[in-house]
Amino acid sequence: MVGIVAAVLFFIAFLINAADITTNDVFSSVNVMLLGLTALALHVAGIGAERPRRR
Numbered sequence: 001m002v003g004i005v006a007a008v009l010f011f012i013a014f015l016i017n018a019a020d021i022t023t024n025d026v027f028s029s030v031n032v033m034l035l036g037l038t039a040l041a042l043h044v045a046g047i048g049a050e051r052p053r054r055r
Contacts, residue, residue, distance in 0.1 A: 009036030
């Protein structure tokens, strides 16, 4: 699930950068890309993955 969030954030960062959209400092393409990298790191670390259920 966190991997999907990372992909969406990377896509938003790409759109901001490719369309030369002027945004404020909080939503710049670099900041959105860094949020995507953080989500990707959490995904690789195993955070947000389904945990095995015991029966």
